[in-house]
Amino acid sequence: MTDKRKTDALIVHRPVFIDSSQLSIPTLRILKDDGTLYPDASLPDIDEALALKIYDTFLFIRALDERMLASQRQGRISFYMTETGEEAADIGSTAALTADDMIMAQYREQGALAFRGFSLDQFMNQIFSNELDLGKGRQMPIHYGSQALNYMTISSPLGTQIPQATGYAFALKTQNKPNCVICYFGEGAASEGDFHAALNMAGVFKVPVIFFCRNNGYAISTPAHEQFAGDGIASRGVGYGIKTLRVDGNDVLAVLKATQEARKMAVEQHEPVLIEAMTYRLGAHSSSDDPSGYRNKSEEETWRAKCPVLRFKLWLIAQGWWDEDKEEHHKQAHRTAIMGAMKKAEKIPAPTLEDLFSDVYDTPPWHLQEQYDALKAHIRKYPDAYPKTSWRLDHE
Known part of the structure; x- marks a missing residue:
């Protein structure tokens, strides 16, 4: 193996310290x-x-x-x-x-x-x-x-x-x-x-x-x-x-x-x-x-x-x-498209609760499954605190 350390690139006989000004x-x-x-x-x-x-x-x-x-x-x-x-x-x-x-x-x-x-x-x-x-x-x-x-x-x-x-x-x-x-x-x-x-x-x-x-x-x-x-x-x-x-x-x-x-x-x-x-x-x-x-x-x-x-x-x-005409046209087109897309995205429902785990585990571990079941039970007990626009229960 070749030693790549540059220990003899420049030999001096008194201490020479370098700093960033030399680079x-x-x-x-x-x-x-x-x-x-x-x-x-x-x-x-x-x-x-x-x-x-x-x-x-x-x-x-x-x-x-x-x-x-x-x-x-x-x-x-x-x-x-x-x-x-x-x-x-x-x-x-x-x-x-x-x-x-x-x-x-x-x-x-x-x-x-x-x-x-x-x-x-x-x-x-x-x-x-x-x-x-x-x-x-x-x-x-x-x-x-x-x-x-x-x-x-x-x-x-x-x-x-x-x-x-x-x-x-x-x-x-x-x-x-x-x-x-x-x-x-x-x-x-x-x-x-x-x-x-x-x-x-x-x-x-x-x-x-x-x-x-x-x-x-x-x-x-x-x-x-x-x-x-x-x-x-x-x-x-x-x-x-x-x-x-x-x-x-x-x-x-x-x-x-x-x-x-x-x-x-x-x-x-x-x-x-x-x-x-x-x-x-x-x-x-x-x-x-x-x-x-x-x-x-x-x-x-x-x-x-x-x-x-x-x-x-x-x-x-x-x-x-x-x-400048192209400039104004493109700017206005982007503003209009962004506003339209934003209003559309706001109306799309949130993911279901089961998506908390999907694509993460092949089989969710037991402790997460227990927590998941407890969360669903809690939401069903207090439905008014969790509107449909928030996280939805699966299969609903």
Whole structure:
């Protein structure tokens, strides 16, 4: 076995300590804030059809997030998370993948799912936890999943998807499949132990995985400078022997280019890649959060000027692929469709109680069966406390 430790790469005879200032990580940027290209920029592989699909997904997600956040404030749903300001990160990177590449999301990547083709009705059925929800109403809102679209179901615990992505990619490698896994997470999740275990394993076993960090400045209310002292998250990839790239996360062309190149490395060379997308969460962390308590309006306005949607729109107009009439038409169409789908989903009954266990166990264990029987008896004894619009008894 070859000893890969670089103990004699550079021999010195007095102590020499290094720090992050000696590791300069460049940031890839293609589009300026005004939508024009940098003179020496290298464009991604993109045509009019792909560009318009990306932008229409931007508009759809903005409309969905606006309506669903308002619905939560009205008490129609219990919880929601927007991705306002971060749309270029997940949508632009997903656009670089093939449909059979696996997506493992954190919780703010509804744009990736929409780009893949998750229908508006499927979004609404999950958010309202009705009987048509693919997850059978077992998850809180925005915890999407779709086997058909290769989008692993989201789980609430932070960072669990990161080592799972390494494991899934290892399976792809052993099966000689020409695919990769992309794993999304925020810079706060990179403080979890799962992050370090996953990157170390991926670096050692050389598996086709893209770790995509959305560095949006805040882990809920904790700013990045209180999370870590090093040079962001990208520097950690270098430490684990992983190909690493930092990109302007509000520049969708740069994100697309970075991910296209990363996918080639992952699939063709079995090189794991870490991409750190520098972006900003313009909205609250979730509908349960008030960002005014930990950041100021001036900071937010600075980043609004770097809006990924506007920047890409200006580029599309310059190409002759977009105009204001199309903009208004698409926005209105999305608003109308979302309102209609929401009203329809609200009227669909909730899942039956038996769906608590279906597809989980072949035969439910005795203690859960006892609890299930006791719950049914309780509901039958106090039917007025459990309206038909709530969890329904099976076979009723």
